[in-house]
Amino acid sequence: MRQEHEIICAGFGGQGVLSMGSIIAYSGMIEGKEVSWMPSYGPEMRGGTANCIVIVADDRISSPIITKFDSAIVLNQPSLDKFEKAVKPGGLLLYEQSTIIHPPTREDIDVVCVPAIEEADKLKAKQVANMIMVGAFLEKRPIVKIETIVSALKKALPEHRHHLIPVNELALKRGKELVHLNEKITA
Amino acid sequence: MEEKKNKTSEAKLMKGNEALAEAAIRADIDGYFGYPITPQSEVLEYLEREIPKRHGLVLQAESEIASINMIYGAAGAGARVMTSSSGPGISLMQEGLSYIASAQLPCLVVNVVRGGPGLGTIQPSQGDYFQAVKGGGHGDYHLIVLAPASVQEMADFVFEGFRLAEKYRNPAMILTDGALGQMMEKVIQPEEGSLPKIKTPWATTGKTKDRDHNIITSLFIKPEEMESVNLQLQEKYRKIEKDEVRFEEIKTEDADILLVAFGLSSRICQKTVDLGREKGIKIGLLRPITLYPYPYKRLNELADQVDFMMSVEMNAGQMVEDVKLAVEGKVPVHFTGRMGGMIPSPDDVLHEIESILDNQNVLQD
Amino acid sequence: MSIERPSTLDFPPDAEGMEMVYCRPDTLTDTPFHYCPGCGHSVVHRVLMEVVEELGLQEKTIGVAPVGCSVFAYHYMNIDMQEAAHGRASAVATGIKRVLPDRYVFSYQGDGDLAAIGTAETIHTVNRGENILMVFINNGIYGMTGGQMAPTSLPGQVTTTSPYGRDVKMVGHPIRIADLLIQLPGAYYVTRQAVHNPNAVRKLKKAFEKSFQYQKEGKGTCFVEVVSNCPSGWRMTPVESIKYLEDTMFPAYPLGDLKVPEKV
Numbered sequence: 081m082r083q084e085h086e087i088i089c090a091g092f093g094g095q096g097v098l099s100m101g102s103i104i105a106y107s108g109m110i111e112g113k114e115v116s117w118m119p120s121y122g123p124e125m126r127g128g129t130a131n132c133i134v135i136v137a138d139d140r141i142s143s144p145i146i147t148k149f150d151s152a153i154v155l156n157q158p159s160l161d162k163f164e165k166a167v168k169p170g171g172l173l174l175y176e177q178s179t180i181i182h183p184p185t186r187e188d189i190d191v192v193c194v195p196a197i198e199e200a201d202k203l204k205a206k207q208v209a210n211m212i213m214v215g216a217f218l219e220k221r222p223i224v225k226i227e228t229i230v231s232a233l234k235k236a237l238p239e240h241r242h243h244l245i246p247v248n249e250l251a252l253k254r255g256k257e258l259v260h261l262n263e264k265i266t267a
Numbered sequence: 268m269e270e271k272k273n274k275t276s277e278a279k280l281m282k283g284n285e286a287l288a289e290a291a292i293r294a295d296i297d298g299y300f301g302y303p304i305t306p307q308s309e310v311l312e313y314l315e316r317e318i319p320k321r322h323g324l325v326l327q328a329e330s331e332i333a334s335i336n337m338i339y340g341a342a343g344a345g346a347r348v349m350t351s352s353s354g355p356g357i358s359l360m361q362e363g364l365s366y367i368a369s370a371q372l373p374c375l376v377v378n379v380v381r382g383g384p385g386l387g388t389i390q391p392s393q394g395d396y397f398q399a400v401k402g403g404g405h406g407d408y409h410l411i412v413l414a415p416a417s418v419q420e421m422a423d424f425v426f427e428g429f430r431l432a433e434k435y436r437n438p439a440m441i442l443t444d445g446a447l448g449q450m451m452e453k454v455i456q457p458e459e460g461s462l463p464k465i466k467t468p469w470a471t472t473g474k475t476k477d478r479d480h481n482i483i484t485s486l487f488i489k490p491e492e493m494e495s496v497n498l499q500l501q502e503k504y505r506k507i508e509k510d511e512v513r514f515e516e517i518k519t520e521d522a523d524i525l526l527v528a529f530g531l532s533s534r535i536c537q538k539t540v541d542l543g544r545e546k547g548i549k550i551g552l553l554r555p556i557t558l559y560p561y562p563y564k565r566l567n568e569l570a571d572q573v574d575f576m577m578s579v580e581m582n583a584g585q586m587v588e589d590v591k592l593a594v595e596g597k598v599p600v601h602f603t604g605r606m607g608g609m610i611p612s613p614d615d616v617l618h619e620i621e622s623i624l625d626n627q628n629v630l631q632d
Numbered sequence: 633m634s635i636e637r638p639s640t641l642d643f644p645p646d647a648e649g650m651e652m653v654y655c656r657p658d659t660l661t662d663t664p665f666h667y668c669p670g671c672g673h674s675v676v677h678r679v680l681m682e683v684v685e686e687l688g689l690q691e692k693t694i695g696v697a698p699v700g701c702s703v704f705a706y707h708y709m710n711i712d713m714q715e716a717a718h719g720r721a722s723a724v725a726t727g728i729k730r731v732l733p734d735r736y737v738f739s740y741q742g743d744g745d746l747a748a749i750g751t752a753e754t755i756h757t758v759n760r761g762e763n764i765l766m767v768f769i770n771n772g773i774y775g776m777t778g779g780q781m782a783p784t785s786l787p788g789q790v791t792t793t794s795p796y797g798r799d800v801k802m803v804g805h806p807i808r809i810a811d812l813l814i815q816l817p818g819a820y821y822v823t824r825q826a827v828h829n830p831n832a833v834r835k836l837k838k839a840f841e842k843s844f845q846y847q848k849e850g851k852g853t854c855f856v857e858v859v860s861n862c863p864s865g866w867r868m869t870p871v872e873s874i875k876y877l878e879d880t881m882f883p884a885y886p887l888g889d890l891k892v893p894e895k896v
C-alpha cells in the first residue's frame with residue numbers, strides 16, 4: 081500500500097525547527113522517496129513562531145499544504161496550542177518537556193514528552209535539542225533510517241562544520257533512548 | 268533526453284526560488300537584473316552567490332522600473348535575459364513589459380505572487396492572474412504565461428519560458444507564488460547548456476556594412492503602421508493559441524465533477540480529488556499549465572461530460588472567468604478560493620463540492 | 633525639559649510619593665516596537681515624537697511611512713499618518729502638504745526607499761523646496777527584506793546580495809545622497825546625525841526642533857539623515873553594531889550639518 085507520512089514541526093524561530101524538518105525531508109529523498117518541505121515564512125519568524133510541514137511519501141505528493149497531520153513535533157506552547165488538535169486520530173504528538181506548561185490532553189493520539197533541551201545541555205550542545213527530537217520521532221515512526229539522517233547531515237553541512245556531526249549523531253541516539261525511558265515512567 | 272538529464276545532474280532538495288535561479292544559470296542566461304522583494308529575494312541572492320563562480324551577469328538594480336528597462340536594453344541587444352519580482356515590483360514593470368511586447372523582444376519575467384492589492388502581505392497568492400494574462404500594461408498585447416505547480420517545474424519552466432519567448436520573440440512570464448518559491452522538493456535540474464542560443468539578426472549589436480541599421484522601438488506614430496504591427500502581433504498570438512496550449516488532466520476520464528486550478532491550487536485540488544474519490548464522488552482535475560494561451564477547447568469538450576466545474580484559486584475569482592468563457596454556458600461553473608495570502612485546504616474544497624451536491628439533491632427532491 | 637503631564641501609561645500603583653521623571657510621550661501609542669533589539673529606528677521614532685509633543689503639534693502633524701522596517705511607523709506614532717509605496721514617501725508628503733499647507737508634514741524613509749527606488753522623488757521633492765521635513769535613516773542595508781545591499785552599503789561590505797563584498801566596479805560607490813541634495817536651492821537645512829549615544833540623541837532632537845521651526849516659517853525642505861545601525865542585517869550584536877558605526881560608518885558618512893540657513 082502507498083505510504084505517506086505528514087508531519088508538522090513547530091516552535092520558536094532559532095530552535096532549529098525548520099532545519100529539523102528539512103533534514104527529515106532530505107533523508108527521505110536520499111532513500112528514494114518523494115518529499116516536500118513547506119516552511120512558514122515572514123516576519124513572524126523573527127523571534128516569533130516558525131513551523132514547517134514535511135511530507136514523505138512513496139510516490140507523487142499532492143498538496144504540500146495540509147491541515148491534518150500524522151505526527152506533530154512541537155517545541156513551544158503556542159505551537160502545541162495550535163497543532164494538538166491538528167493531529168489525526170491515532171497520530172503521534174511529540175513535545176519538548178521544558179517549553180511546555182500546559183501538556184496536551186488528547187487521549188486518542190500517542191503523546192510523547194521528550195526532555196530534549198535538558199539532554200542537549202547535558203551533551204553541552206544546546207543546538208542539538210532538535211536532533212534529539214528527531215531521534216525520538218524516528219524511534220516512534222521509522223519513516224527514514226537514522227543512518228540516513230547522519231549521511232544527510234554530512235551532505236548538508238558545510239565542511240567546516242563537520243566536527244558537529246558526532247554530537248548530532250549522539251543526540252539522535254539519545255532521542256531514541258529517551259522515548260523508551262519515558263514510556264517506562266509513564267507506564 | 269530524460270536519460271541524459273539523469274546522467275548530468277542528480278536529484279537535489281531545493282527551494283523553488285533557488286531551483287529557478289539554478290535553472291537560469293543552466294539555461295545560459297547572459298544577464299539577470301533584479302531588485303529585492305519578499306518572497307523571491309532568494310533568486311537574486313542565489314545568482315549573486317553563484318554567477319561570479321560560473322558564467323553570466325547579475326546586477327542589482329535600483330528599482331524594478333530600472334530592472335525591466337535593463338531587460339529591454341539587453342534583450343534588444345540580443346542577450347538572453349530575465350528578471351524576477353513579486354506583485355508590487357511587477358506592477359512597476361508593466362510599462363516596460365508593454366514596450367517589450369511591442370518591440371517584440373524575448374525575455375523571461377518571473378512573478379512570485381504575494382497577497383495584494385497594494386503592499387499587501389508576503390504570503391502566497393494568485394491574485395495577479397488578471398494582470399499576467401489580460402495584458403497588465405497598456406495596449407493590445409499578451410505575455411506567454413506558464414504556471415508551475417512544483418519545484419521541479421520552477422526549474423523546467425525557465426527553459427520552457429525561454430524556448431517559447433525566443434521562438435515567438437515575445438516576453439514570457441512564470442506566474443508562481445510565495446509558497447512554491449519557499450518550499451523545498453526534489454529537483455532534477457535541466458542539463459546545463461541544453462538550450463541553444465537563437466540567432467538575433469534584428470538585435471542592436473552595431474551596424475555592419477552588410478546590413479541596414481537595426482532599430483528596437485515600440486513607436487509607430489502613423490496609425491496605419493501601428494495597425495499593421497498590431498495585426499502582426501495578433502497573428503502571432505493566434506499561432507501561439509493554436510500551438511502552445513499546455514495542460515494536465517488528473518482522473519478526468521470518468522469524472523462527474525471537474526476542478527480547474529493552476530499552480531499551488533492545483534496541488535491542493537489533487538488531494539481533494541483523492542479525498543472525494545474515497546467518498547465515492549468522482550472528481551477530476553484540469554490544470555492549465557499555460558495560462559496564456561488558455562486551454563479553452565479542452566474545457567469546452569469536458570463540459571459535455573461533467574455535471575459542473577469549479578475553479579479553485581487563491582484570489583477572489585479571476586481564472587473562473589476564462590472557465591466560463593470556455594464552457595459557453597453548457598454546465599454551471601462554480602468558484603471557491605481564499606484571498607489575501609490565505610490558502611484553501613483540500614478539505615475546504617471538498618466541503619464546497621459537497622454543499623453544491625447537497626443543494627442539487629434538495630432541488631431534485 | 634521637565635515633564636509636566638503624567639502619561640497615559642498608568643503610573644504603577646505603588647509609585648505614590650515618587651516623582652515622574654521619564655515617561656512615554658502621548659505622541660507614541662502603547663504598541664510595543666517590533667524592531668530588533670538595539671535597532672536605531674525605535675530611538676529615532678521616540679525623539680521625533682518627543683519633539684512633536686513638546687512643540688504641541690500632535691494635532692497638526694502628518695507623517696508618511698515608507699516601505700522598509702519602519703513600514704509600521706504608523707502603529708507607534710500617535711499622529712495621523714499615511715503609508716506610501718516603496719520609495720514614494722516624499723511625493724506622498726508633497727501631496728499632503730500642498731493641500732494642507734498649514735500642517736506640519738514629514739516623511740520617514742530608509743536608504744533603499746529614499747536613495748534607490750525613490751531617488752527621483754527625493755531629488756525632485758527637494759528641488760521644489762517642498763516645505764516638509766524628510767527623515768532619512770541610513771543603515772547601509774535593506775533591513776526589512778533580510779539584509780540585501782543598499783545604495784549606501786560600504787565598499788567591500790558583505791550582504792546577502794554582495795556575498796563577496798560590495799564591488800564598486802560592478803555596482804558603484806555608496807551614494808551620499810545628502811551631499812547631492814545640498815546642491816539644490818530648494819534644500820534649506822541638511823544635516824547628518826546619529827543615535828548611537830545620548831549626546832548624539834540630543835543633537836538629533838535639536839535638528840528636528842529646528843526643522844519644525846523652519847517648516848513653520850515656510851523655508852523649504854529640511855533633510856535630516858540619521859546614520860543608524862541594523863544589527864540583524866549586519867549580523868552583529870547591538871554592541872558590535874555601535875562599534876561598527878563609530879569605526880566604519882561615520883568615517884564614510886561624517887556627522888554634522890551639511891547645509892545651514894544663511895545668516896541674514
Ligand SMILES: Cc1ncc(C[n+]2csc(CCOP(=O)(O)OP(=O)(O)O)c2C)c(N)n1
Nearest residue numbers: 304699700701718742743744745774775776
Ligand atoms: C516596488 C517594491 N519593490 C520592492 C519591495 C520590497 N522591499 C520592501 S522594504 C525594501 C527595502 C528596505 O530597505 P530600507 O529602505 O533601507 O529600509 P530598512 O528596512 O533598512 O529600514 C524592499 C526592497 C517593495 N515593497 N516594493
Ligand code: SF4
Nearest residue numbers: 668671701775862863
Ligand atoms: S532588520 Fe535592521 S533595520 Fe530592521 S528592525 Fe532589525 S535591526 Fe532594525
